Amino acid sequence: MTAIIDRPGARHRVVVVGAGFGGLNAARGLRRADTEVVVVDRVNHHLFQPLLYQVATAILPPGDIAPALREVLGENYRVILGEATDVDAGNRIVDVIQADGSIRKLGYDSLVVAVGSTDSYFGNDGWRQWAPPMKTLDDAVNLRGRILRAFERAAIATDEATRRREMTFAIVGAGPTGVELAGQIAAMRRRTLRGQYPELNLDDVRVVLLDALDSVLPPYTESLRDHTERKLRELGVDVRLGMKVQDVDDQGIVYAPSDGGPTERLDAATVVWAAGVRAAPLTGKLAASAGVETDKKGRLVVQEDCTVPGHPEVFVIGDTANHNDLPGVAETALQQGKYVAKAIRARLTGEKITPFRYLDLGTMATISAGDAVADVRGLHLRGLIGKVAWAVVHLAFLVGWRNRAAVLAGWAWTVGTGRRTQRVILEPVAS
């Protein structure tokens, strides 16, 4: 198949690959610049990843956390639905496999690589089919179906072992995603599904949260980690720390203590992989093309101004970059995105710009409806005040006022009634 050659025209072309927090903010920051901006993403929307777990647990519909890119950006941006698979840093070309299968060789004057992170199975990619990750909306909707189907399959199970396995949920990785998912499934058990499964004793539902390290939320301060762990246990989550997964199959997982010890098997019909983060593959291609190194997570080690060493026209930001080993959180990507837009604008007008400086606003993770932990520049919040802070910050970072209103209304309903409004299994049972 002949590739489409797409060279920049007279105007300075900025290609932004990835439209998450980093890429979207880089693109938006160029709204008034004299540039042609082309945004490339594998999906047609900007995904608010922090609330993905709420799609997976039937609280929010996908559309509320995923505004269409074209709606956010508008007419002065080109959008290409496709996957960027390679970069030729010397010739300034990005290879994009487009939505129709064709290949576009997209030339650029400036390039922003914001492709984010992917999941790592530590070399055991065969585990993926039994323990999918939760990185895209498609993952979240599929997980929602798996969770709901597990309860239905438990209800019709005729032997105790099968019922037990269907009622067991294993979440690997006790970072914010794992903690949030575990808390929500525990809430389904405790509240949402009560009184609706005459066939089941919901007390038999087991939510198991594992992590190879000795603590939940490893990067947080000790008091917040302890609070989180204690609260999760109170909510009914079976927290198993210092346990490393050795194997995953269609019936469950095998794990053993991280520092050595006998293996144990956990039969679980639903396993979610929320552990192991790696930079997305395009980063490695770029690094190879530019002759620079990546760190052990595959992140490209960038200069102070977020550029690739030797290639000042290429910026790498967000989870896929290593800028002084900043954490792979939304705030980093967002700030870097804005910075990069400023840097490009400055270049075009010949102005100077200072290096990127990260303003650490802290981190937060939610545990339950009335409880979240937040570490905001040394201020430690937990419980209800933590949850309010968490809610305010997340609403602020959502794109679109309508989405903010819808998400807030969704939260109010679910917190108030315990019900989940998106309890849908899409695919009918097929005989």
Added chain:
Amino acid sequence: MTAIIDRPGARHRVVVVGAGFGGLNAARGLRRADTEVVVVDRVNHHLFQPLLYQVATAILPPGDIAPALREVLGENYRVILGEATDVDAGNRIVDVIQADGSIRKLGYDSLVVAVGSTDSYFGNDGWRQWAPPMKTLDDAVNLRGRILRAFERAAIATDEATRRREMTFAIVGAGPTGVELAGQIAAMRRRTLRGQYPELNLDDVRVVLLDALDSVLPPYTESLRDHTERKLRELGVDVRLGMKVQDVDDQGIVYAPSDGGPTERLDAATVVWAAGVRAAPLTGKLAASAGVETDKKGRLVVQEDCTVPGHPEVFVIGDTANHNDLPGVAETALQQGKYVAKAIRARLTGEKITPFRYLDLGTMATISAGDAVADVRGLHLRGLIGKVAWAVVHLAFLVGWRNRAAVLAGWAWTVGTGRRTQRVILEPVAS
């Protein structure tokens, strides 16, 4: 695999197959009866089919029109996620293939078959893969993805023929579903997507609505049909009546005048099949087992009290029944469902019950944001007043106050801003 034998216990067991308008109302009507009610459905939710087209056109999220069965029914009902594949009317057993693949032989004392209708390709089942129907939430979400992807693929097309094909949408069948879909895609072209596709001239989008008959909305009165056709054309829909589809392939359709004439080809990347209705297959199995006839749409011809001739314990209702050739609309199914619950309750207490009498409240179909036609017992409404009536009736029939509020809010937003909040393609482009 050994089947599970599930016989009724001491209490009178009512098995309800299908949880649409008919089945759900039959089940709910038995809430206070001294019965064990088992509801069987291929999906876990009650689907409000009339608004499915709004999921397909990104206005509403699936969850808002699909409350979970267990949430609606509560603790005093058994719910089985599975497909009923056969009925043994003599031994009173329904075969169910359950969500885990196992077979349950579900015995009953009373049976309510409310499995609805399926699409008919008039013997050309090979067309289905290129022209899917829109009957389930899964269909609607997939159609949404197809519509949105078509615009993205048009934006990257390099030859005019491909671009044109991607911008052409063909809807086969000008009943309410076809009319509503066509109107919405035309609205996307006219309003929603304006200013967001610099690569495209949206005026080139073609929405083609075909029907083998000479009129849109065939069962409606002439003045409403004419109004609808005129309005659709004003909105930019290319209405081609008296045209019968001869073939469907991966590039489009071939059609010819119904009363004979040369064929024409229409290249369309997105084809939707909204024509041809048949009773769902279980009905044929039941009819065979009970030794009774079905009509040419596969519907079982029932007695005045909705029962199967010779089997007073088996009720067939909704689209899948022929009760004096009543129309296959939601209201029929709903009223029959309530009636059947009363009939079963009356039987248990030895009371007599009158035959089912349908109260014809009329029919309605929407055309655009400010226009709908309604034929309410001789009162013909159109335009804005028709739309208000349409909206009120649909909200009234939705299950759940939260869903009503959410749907109304969704409508207000989309009508007010022209935006669609669920413009999500779930599956990432995969290289």
